[in-house]
Amino acid sequence: MAADPLDALRLSLMQDILPVGMAVVERARRGGPRQVVEAFTDSDDPLGQLRQEGDPAARAMRESLDQIQPGLGNPVMKVEVRDIPRSEAVAATGGGEDAAAEREALHGVLIRIAERLAQLERRLEA
8 A cells, every 4th residue: 555645545535435436426327316225225245336336437537537647547556676686586487498488488579569669669750
């Protein structure tokens, strides 16, 4: 979870409260207050059910917010990046033939990505 309390609150709003709210609004629009009340009386876990119902609409809302400003709808998560000494990396991957095959496959993918980026840059320049 986010270290900053405001980031934690925003993350909770976007991931937990927004889907429930979207489901309640959709139920009220579709069937009025009766259908909203049914959500709380007909289920053992009404918030979980509402969260599940509202998740697609909330996801679309978060994507729309990200179109306005990246990170607004789907908060950017802070990560820690650090180097791993080669001996630890080799030990973690096994360092055998499988690791060599994985490195070759990765190298091929990276070459393909570099070629596509160059092609994209050429198209953008034109």
